[in-house]
Every structure is written in C-alpha cells, then in structure tokens.
Amino acid sequence: MVLSEFELIRLFSSESSLSRSDVVLGIGDDAALLSVPGGMELVVSMDTLVDGVHFPESTDPFSIGVKSLAVNLSDMAAMGAEPAWATLSLTLPEADSEWMQEFCRGLFSLANYFGVQLIGGDTTRGPLSVTVQMHGFVPAGQALRRNAARVGDLVYVTGTLGDAGLALRLLGNEQNDKDRNYLIDRLARPSPRIATGLMLRSAANAAIDISDGLLADLQHICQASGVGAAINVDALPLSTAFKSVITVCDVIEPFSFPLSAGDDYELCFTVSPENVPKLNQIDDVAMTCIGKIEDEPGLRCFIKGEKFMPNKKGFDHFSERACSDD
C-alpha cells in the first residue's frame, strides 16, 4: 500500500501523546521552533543507519525503529545529556503502511520512554536508510567529553561486551534458543544508558559510547586526552549467553572478540580513584573496572598479567564494517 509523504509519520506518531513544553512548534511548518532552557547547553548528535550496513537486511521494522533512536540516545548518554527532541529522515523504497507502522511503533516506544518528542524530519523515496538527529541538554560546562581522561583514572564499562558482535555471527543460524535470542536482542535493541550518563556527570572524567568496539572507542578517549591505557582482558564483562555461545562459534580469537566487536552501545568512561565511591550511587546497570589510564600513549592489553596482542578489526565504515563483512 502506497501512502503519502511525511503525513504518514504524523499519522503513526499520533500514538505518541508526548508534547513537551519546550517545543514551541513541532512537525508541520518549514522548521520546528524550540526553546532551550536557560543555563543549558544544547547537545546534538546525528547517526545514519543504512540497510545491509548497520543492520542486516532481514531486520524487522520495529527493531530498526528502536535502533535508529537508540544509537543517538547512546550518544546523549555518553555526553551526560538529557535527551529532548529528535528529527527523523527516512528514505524508503516504497511507502509500505505496515512496515511504517511497525517502524514507528519501535521508534516511539523508545522516544516515549525517554521523553523525547519527534519535532520534524523528511521522508523520501530511495534505498532504505534512517537518519536520526537527537537534541538534548546538559548544564553548561558539565558535559562528559572524550578529552578529559587523566593519568591514574580507572577505566570502566557498563553492561557486557561482545553480545551484539556475536549476534551477527548467529544470523544465518535459525536455531531458536534463549542464548541466541538474547544476543540477537542485544544487537537489534541496544539499551541507551541515559540514567547512567546523567549520574556520571559528577563522577566520571571522560566518556564515550562503544559503537565501534572497545579498543577503537577507548583509543578515541586516549588520543583526545593525550594519554594511553592498560586493559585487563580477563576483567571484560561477558554475558552468560556470550560465554555459552562463543564456545560453539567458529571464532578464531575469542579474547579479541569483546575487545573489537562493535554495536554494543555500552558506555566506556574514566574515573579518578577518589571518585570511585560515587559509582555506588548508580544502580541501574552493572559497571566493571577493566583497566587504567597511563601516561604512555596507545593501548596495552593483558591477560592474567601477561601481554596480549588482540586482532583489531572493523573501526571504519569505508574499510570494513562488522555487519556487512562478518
């Protein structure tokens, strides 16, 4: 069924009753009009998901809706920002009413949960891709930046690593068991760590979200901060499902996997030792200390104290990309 342009998003977005008081004018004019609260900086991120590159072609529209918002919410979390407004640019081969309904149901489930209002966007015909831009607020000067790691900081990650990357290996596998389903769910519907990001404003120095893999993203922190890091690979938090499935998967280098697989959308952050007790106030997600910031540039990995050279991979869309190349 062919539907008409941005009207169809408006149609399905009517299931969202959300109407923020800082939205002066939402969807329906040449642009939206918005009011940023006094004392707040505006935080802006933008991410594009392309069919077959950022999600497998078999992905259901509900999950695409969720993920397109989740990856941007994850950027807000990494800045310590409170999300507020989103715009959506949706390019679709054809306007399929059922597809759109499921996509919107996914997108608005997450938007409503986090109090995010859709304020505008664009719908065009073409190969399937979704661009979301997210806007949030952070008190002026309090954002969590990449460049603020200091020598002696401890390096933490939230949740578990490698689940989404392992899920990609399982896609051809039709077996329906709870471990596989858990991992696929981690890939399709990441959990943005918004509440954690807000709490970390007063505890962490630097933060980033893990989209390209721990090594690549921690390296971003280190480069921006002019430092290096040591990582205890045996401390990496792994899910029960990951530990169970990795043994039966044809993974050449199991230890490298959670270091380099992307798409987990957990947070990686650094904390001064004196601020570690503040982490006790954060109880919505597990946090694991996996290493330490050092003076010497570069990343060094250790297993039981022995140096370990991981197989790096997949940091760049234009060289290789987990979803398309695995």
Add this chain to the structure above:
Amino acid sequence: MVLSEFELIRLFSSESSLSRSDVVLGIGDDAALLSVPGGMELVVSMDTLVDGVHFPESTDPFSIGVKSLAVNLSDMAAMGAEPAWATLSLTLPEADSEWMQEFCRGLFSLANYFGVQLIGGDTTRGPLSVTVQMHGFVPAGQALRRNAARVGDLVYVTGTLGDAGLALRLLGNEQNDKDRNYLIDRLARPSPRIATGLMLRSAANAAIDISDGLLADLQHICQASGVGAAINVDALPLSTAFKSVITVCDVIEPFSFPLSAGDDYELCFTVSPENVPKLNQIDDVAMTCIGKIEDEPGLRCFIKGEKFMPNKKGFDHFSERACSDD
C-alpha cells in the same frame, strides 16, 4: 581512492576557517555542544537529497554540496531565521577523495557565505544520499509561520518561478546556450533568500519556501491558516530564460508549469495591505504580488480575469516526483 570516515570531511572542512563563538564543542566527540543566545528560539529543519530523486544522477558533486545546504537554508529563510549550525549525514557508495573534495567545496562555499558552522554528522557506506540538518535562531515569538495568513493579505513570491522545473526538461539536451545554462544553474544551485526572510519578520504574516511548487506550497499556507487564495497566473514572475525556452519545449500546458513545478526555493508569503510599504526596504531580490488571500478555502487561478484550471502535478515523493518522473 579510499579514505577513512568522517575524518575526510573534517579534512576538507579545514578550508573553512569559520569558528562561531556559540559552538562550545564542534566535530569530534559523541555530540556537539552549543549555546543558544538568550531570548532566541532555536529553529531546526532537516532535508534529505537522494541521488536520482532530488537531483539527476549526472549532477556534479559541487552542486550536490551546494544544494544540500541550500534547501535547508531556504527553510530557515521561510521561518525568518538566521542560520547558525549544520550537521551532515553523507551516505556514499565509496569514499572517493576527488568527489568528496568537490562536494565539500560546494557545501562550504555556501556555509561560509552564510556564516554556518558544520558541527557534526555521520558518514556511511551505501547508495548516495545527503541529509543536512540546519539550526538557526529567531527572536522568541517572531518566526514566520504557515498558519498566520489573514483574509485580505496580498500573496507575494520572490524571484522567478518555474526555472528549476524547466531545467529538468532540458537535462537530456546537450545544447550549450546561455538560457539553458541559466536554468540548469537555478536547479543545481538555488539561492536561499535568507536576507529577505529576516526583513520579512516585520512585514509578512505567513511564509513558506517553494519546494513542491507554488500551488502545493501556497495550499499549505491556506490550509494551516484556514483560508483560501486567488492567484493571477499572468502575474507570475518568469525569467527571460524561462520565457525563451518554454516556447521550444514540449510542454503541454505552459501556464501550469510555473504554478506546479518544484525546486525553485523562492519564498511565498502573505502581507497585510498596510504593511506593503515595508517591502520597499527589501532590495536584495525582486518580489511580485501574485494574488490575494480570501475567506473561501481552496486555490482559484485566473488569467486576465478568467478562471483557469491548472494541471496539478508532483507534490509527493511517493506518488510522483519531478526529478525522477519528468
């Protein structure tokens, strides 16, 4: 030549020395940090251009760069907003250094001219498409909206109409004459009416930019304002090139053409009769009165006082679209 991700845009953007004081943190972290001046509302628009849909596949990268920014600047103009920041999501089949350099040269020529800083974005691999989100400011309560047309208002347009639409008809035609080149230039590199939009804040009631064609866009104003309009088709401003080329083109209904062809990115606005003298202060573009707002809903067209029924076409990407179907 294969280059790495958003780095290459950063590379080429380094030719832009623009560094706005309201950008706290630009490209290079999980999100940008921005400071909206007090008393200002934030104005946000987003437009996606897809290869073969919004620009012909033969379009040169410089023009794609210009146009992707121009269509969003045009939305700012239509709101009476001053543009400030842009984000860019670029999806490319391959990272071609020469293509990218020309694209950036086009995009930054316009960005620098209008004082717009690129604050972030995303680069992904996939079928060519460009999404730009523009952010601007307008003093609180002063934005030009679609819903503010009043019965008795005069309807104006800037510049000339139909040039871009006619250019699409000429694309197969390799003839190199000045009329053809003028029209192609109007299609490839529209002129956002920013200065006019700023001046119109104190003169106009409602405004919109003409992207889908005059009839479709004026109808948006009328529907949002709960009014109708009469249009004097013989008053439509036409360029010399348009008038010369339309006679040799196989256009079935020449009068309908400037009414319905899109992609002109001129402004259409309504003005109370007592505010018409204020338009004399605007001298950066020609403005032509083409009709009047009336109580009766719907649009009515006249040629020399006689009712005229235009051939409507091409308002919707999912039903038909000028660039792909003409």
